[in-house]
Amino acid sequence: MNARTQLFEFSCESRHVPEIVSTIFHTILIHRTAGKHTPKVDSPNAYTIGSVGFCDLDCDFLDYTYVQINSNELAQQVNQEIIAFSEGLKAAECNKISLEFYTKKKRSWPLNFQSENIPWEIWTIKIELMQLSNENERQVLREKLSDMLGEKVRQIIEIMDKPDYTPKLQNQSQLDTIYESEFKDIQPYLFRIYYSLDGTVNQVSVGTTMKRMIKDALSFG
Amino acid sequence: MLASSPLNSSPTINGSPAGQFSLNNPITSAKFLSKHDREALLQYTKHFTRKAVQIIVQSRLGDKKPTKSRVYAHNTDWFNLSIKDLAQITNMTKLSLGNVESLFNSSPFCIEISLRTPENQTMILETWCILFNDQLVDASQKVCFSVYKKMSLVLRSLMCLTRSLPTYQLSRRQNSDTYVLLYRMYCGEPIVHHLGENYATAKVGTVGTPIGSIIVNVAYRTRLTMTPQNSQNSAEYCGIQIKDDHFTPNQLRSESPALTKKQSAAISISPSSPPYSDKSPRSFSDQNSLCKRSTSNLNTICETNLSKNTPKTQPIPMRSDSEGNNMQLKKYRDPDESSADEYNSSSIGSTPDTIYYFKLKSAAFVPSTSFNNNYFSSSFSNLSENDLPPFITLLSNDFGNMSTSDAKNAENFLAQSPPPPNNLVEYQQQKIIPNRHLKMLNNEEHLASPCSLPNFKMLEYHNNNFNEAKSVLNQATDDFVFIESKKVAFGLSDAADDLRTFYKACENAPILDSFQSEPSFSEVLKDLDQQLFNYESKVAEFDDLIKSFEN
Numbered sequence: 001m002n003a004r005t006q007l008f009e010f011s012c013e014s015r016h017v018p019e020i021v022s023t024i025f026h027t028i029l030i031h032r033t034a035g036k037h038t039p040k041v042d043s044p045n046a047y048t049i050g051s052v053g054f055c056d057l058d059c060d061f062l063d064y065t066y067v068q069i070n071s072n073e074l075a076q077q078v079n080q081e082i083i084a085f086s087e088g089l090k091a092a093e094c095n096k097i098s099l100e101f102y103t104k105k106k107r108s109w110p111l112n113f114q115s116e117n118i119p120w121e122i123w124t125i126k127i128e129l130m131q132l133s134n135e136n137e138r139q140v141l142r143e144k145l146s147d148m149l150g151e152k153v154r155q156i157i158e159i160m161d162k163p164d165y166t167p168k169l170q171n172q173s174q175l176d177t178i179y180e181s182e183f184k185d186i187q188p189y190l191f192r193i194y195y196s197l198d199g200t201v202n203q204v205s206v207g208t209t210m211k212r213m214i215k216d217a218l219s220f221g
Numbered sequence: 222m223l224a225s226s227p228l229n230s231s232p233t234i235n236g237s238p239a240g241q242f243s244l245n246n247p248i249t250s251a252k253f254l255s256k257h258d259r260e261a262l263l264q265y266t267k268h269f270t271r272k273a274v275q276i277i278v279q280s281r282l283g284d285k286k287p288t289k290s291r292v293y294a295h296n297t298d299w300f301n302l303s304i305k306d307l308a309q310i311t312n313m314t315k316l317s318l319g320n321v322e323s324l325f326n327s328s329p330f331c332i333e334i335s336l337r338t339p340e341n342q343t344m345i346l347e348t349w350c351i352l353f354n355d356q357l358v359d360a361s362q363k364v365c366f367s368v369y370k371k372m373s374l375v376l377r378s379l380m381c382l383t384r385s386l387p388t389y390q391l392s393r394r395q396n397s398d399t400y401v402l403l404y405r406m407y408c409g410e411p412i413v414h415h416l417g418e419n420y421a422t423a424k425v426g427t428v429g430t431p432i433g434s435i436i437v438n439v440a441y442r443t444r445l446t447m448t449p450q451n452s453q454n455s456a457e458y459c460g461i462q463i464k465d466d467h468f469t470p471n472q473l474r475s476e477s478p479a480l481t482k483k484q485s486a487a488i489s490i491s492p493s494s495p496p497y498s499d500k501s502p503r504s505f506s507d508q509n510s511l512c513k514r515s516t517s518n519l520n521t522i523c524e525t526n527l528s529k530n531t532p533k534t535q536p537i538p539m540r541s542d543s544e545g546n547n548m549q550l551k552k553y554r555d556p557d558e559s560s561a562d563e564y565n566s567s568s569i570g571s572t573p574d575t576i577y578y579f580k581l582k583s584a585a586f587v588p589s590t591s592f593n594n595n596y597f598s599s600s601f602s603n604l605s606e607n608d609l610p611p612f613i614t615l616l617s618n619d620f621g622n623m624s625t626s627d628a629k630n631a632e633n634f635l636a637q638s639p640p641p642p643n644n645l646v647e648y649q650q651q652k653i654i655p656n657r658h659l660k661m662l663n664n665e666e667h668l669a670s671p672c673s674l675p676n677f678k679m680l681e682y683h684n685n686n687f688n689e690a691k692s693v694l695n696q697a698t699d700d701f702v703f704i705e706s707k708k709v710a711f712g713l714s715d716a717a718d719d720l721r722t723f724y725k726a727c728e729n730a731p732i733l734d735s736f737q738s739e740p741s742f743s744e745v746l747k748d749l750d751q752q753l754f755n756y757e758s759k760v761a762e763f764d765d766l767i768k769s770f771e772n
Contacts, residue, residue, distance in 0.1 A: 030377050035301040036292045051298035055287035065384050070290050150385040157378040161426045185290040
């Protein structure tokens, strides 16, 4: 199954990068985070779901306020990745950052391979850095980026409204293969953030495809 | 607007479900929907609508109120979302929505966000709509799980979308002194024509159910300007009224007649504008909700002030219409306007940039045309007699290059103008030779200052071949033109010659002796050594002399 992909492109200055990426990623994570699943003691396949809180964050360099899930752990993890990406972007080591939602697929004996991560949705932001010479251009860019952010958020909302595939929790044992259980107060889908440079090899090659086919064939045994 | 509500024609249905509903109601007519699912769907829809209203209205309060994530949800955390329920909003929603079954009866539920200034000028900003479409059926959706989960997703989308619209930034800067945001709820078709031209729409989400789909969308204003034309387009609700003398400066409001309301200039709300006087019966300091209960129907229309708990910040000045600005500027650009001299920078819409300099009236020795005119290089024939400073024709080079006939005409002209020019001929006969050679500056240098016109010292002395009349005029191009008059004020009868004699004597002063005798170079050197010796020997005397000056 191929993962759904969505690409957003921005041209901005380096100081806009953290706020743009945070806005996009947190808007996505709001739609991809459930309340904390707590298994019930008396029933093995039943669990209680907590509630998700929200908070508003004002951008410093843009005229925009975005909403994020009120979770310090989630915010810290996402911010660390964004800061690392910003540094890599300045050093021209990368220009794309991706938020990937995946599911874990466990392997059974005898081929006790490690569980494989199967992405089902990938959101990518491609940044092109600009260097402006005067404040007028910066003000124009600020307004343009603020409007663009609003458009992108509305685009994300439109995509989220589509009846596309999302992993379904069949039983309690599948909880860790679909949801991230490290956070204490929320339960987002399994996700990872990575960044790359446009043009580098980060694609599925023929060898990896054949390897996966062999694994799938043997796993039926 | 209330007249368009379908509920005007039919009363609201209250009470328990089942037998009292219309047979055409989808939720009651769906036979494949179990009773449990039916009740669950009603319950979900009711709370979904209430939560949606809470999200919309709270996002326009102007402040940020975070909510905590909880491991164990509260009873009020419907759809696993921690959204605080403000009692006032809940009560208003209950009163406006009434029975949630009306939503399934093709009666959309709308939330309207508007802006109001202290002068009771209102502008509708957004119209949110929750409606049910029985044509979009999704039988695969299970009420107790899929619908509930999708409702949660749509509410999250609603939370994100409310921040992405322009009204959010306005709400963050609302202030009781400038403007406040209000909300209004009603059942019926959404009203969008008062959102101005080119209003935009956005869809929040769709919740598919086995009997139809619940759709949430919004129409919002994109042009955030307040014009008097809004009152012409809208019916009775959006009436923007401006004062008749709104566009006149403060000084003129008591003088000029009232302006007509047909002026299509925009109102620029800026901090420099004079403070509004709150003549409204509703005080903006009143934090209680203000409700108007309509007697024509059972729905309650409530206008509630959203300015509660708002920080006092500078509002975002609305973009003023360029046409309106031009109209304001045009008023003050007209030189015939007597108000130009009384222009006050504190007037609404006025800035130092809008102050225009009017034409200077003709003054003595100052040209009335633009300062950029090359006064000296241009021919004087381009200027009228009234524009020329007095006697400038006597100094003009062009005038000196004129033909004999023209010179004679000039003489006649001079003869006509006081004082009579006959003495100029006598002046010439005495052969007064000007001993100063004056150069005319370049044309560009003449443009330095209009006040330098006319500068008689800037005129050139020509050595061209002039006729007799020309030579008279050119010789007269000296420091000044000496015009004699036979009659001298308060003087003796023969005093006319005194001044001329004195001037001639000054002109013909003998050369000093020191300039007549020119010693040789060797004599100068000898004398120079002696002078230096004398000066060095008398240094003390010179120092005492300088000290005496200091004292």
